[in-house]
């Protein structure tokens with residue numbers, strides 16, 4: 001007798017979508033009165049990006065936004081996560097509002113709503129106005145007020161049409177990449193600046209949530225990239241390194257935001273005298289009620305003790321592992337483990353997977369207009385199955401945004417890494433849904449049953 005396993009479905013109202021970010025897809029960074037961001041500045045600094053790639057054109061979404069929304073509708077997306085470029089709205093970062101910049105996002109939101117696609121708006125996805133970086137940027141405590149001012153402009157303009165707001169995208173990457181290792185804008189390399197930037201990001205997050213509670217009537221949350229750390233061996237050194245790496249990447253942001261304190265490893269085992277003593281009112285500002293959290297998941301890290309600075313921990317490449325083009329191990333079980341960990345530690349807050357996806361080498365568009373990307377399809381299938389496992393273990397997962405809708409600017413890696421379920425020909429700007437997009441459309445239409 002054939003065993004028919006009824007496919008486990010996703011919860012009613014599960015939000016199926018795709019994610020992008022302003023600087024990675026829009027192009028035209030200085031159009032219509034916009035001011036430069038730190039990424040416009042950084043990418044135009046020789047040597048900072050692969051091939052000197054910049055966001056000057058990207059996917060030309062600033063001009064092609066209407067066709068891109070039509071593309072989302074053709075794929076059957078129920079939601080679209082995007083970010084707003086702060087310096088289009090406030091060219092100097094604070095004060096004067098650039099109405100044309102605001103109009104771009106207002107038109108985009110109206111088009112999404114007209115197609116029945118729910119907008120999820122991220123206020124900060126790394127493109128800080130250069131004018132604010134000139135005033136210290138994330139190292140200046142005043143940035144909490146600057147960010148709340150920017151958020152308030154957006155809340156007043158769009159709240160109601162936008163009902164799910166995100167303050168920050170991945171504060172860990174902003175600080176680890178932008179202030180410790182210097183691979184990302186603004187390209188600093190300081191163990192002393194890193195905790196200050198990190199803390200001010202979280203203060204700004206808190207200030208923006210507080211401002212939302214005054215102005216907004218819907219939901220706001222925080223998006224973090226977290227990555228489960230598995231000890232390479234049971235040695236004391238590797239176990240301690242794994243605990244440090246876990247505190248530094250996974251606990252450093254959700255702990256203050258939800259629990260009101262930092263993991264002790266940050267001061268005691270990682271930053272030492274570089275860790276300032278923060279005032280109590282800072283913790284009170286950071287810890288604001290969240291309506292949801294967003295988790296961006298890509299990979300795990302098998303961790304060992306190393307002499308890396310200042311973490312003294314590093315990843316061990318897995319001999320039998322499968323790796324993506326960005327060098328990340330494909331490990332879907334890590335997503336299940338991580339979601340259960342977050343549920344247990346933070347109290348099962350409504351959670352969206354706000355990014356998940358992979359860069360694999362894709363063949364060029366075939367003559368019949370197909371892009372065969374079986375590895376990406378397999379990656380998405382495995383991770384959606386891992387999410388369903390977490391839901392079966394009681395995790396309150398409300399939606400999934402694949403990273404990314406389009407091939408786009410992968411920051412310092414330029415256009416060399418393709419994460420899109422839709423192929424972009426950067427010469428012609430032609431969009432071609434890959435096999436993974438067609439597969440994802442079926443998954444959405446079948447409410448996950450076809451996975």
Ligand SMILES: OC[C@H]1NNC[C@@H](O)[C@@H]1O
Pocket residue numbers: 021024170225296355403409410411419
């Ligand atoms: O590296 C892939 C993605 N990760 N999260 C942030 C996004 O901006 C990246 O493109």
Ligand SMILES: [Ca+2]
Pocket residue numbers: 247251263264
């Ligand atoms: Ca801990």
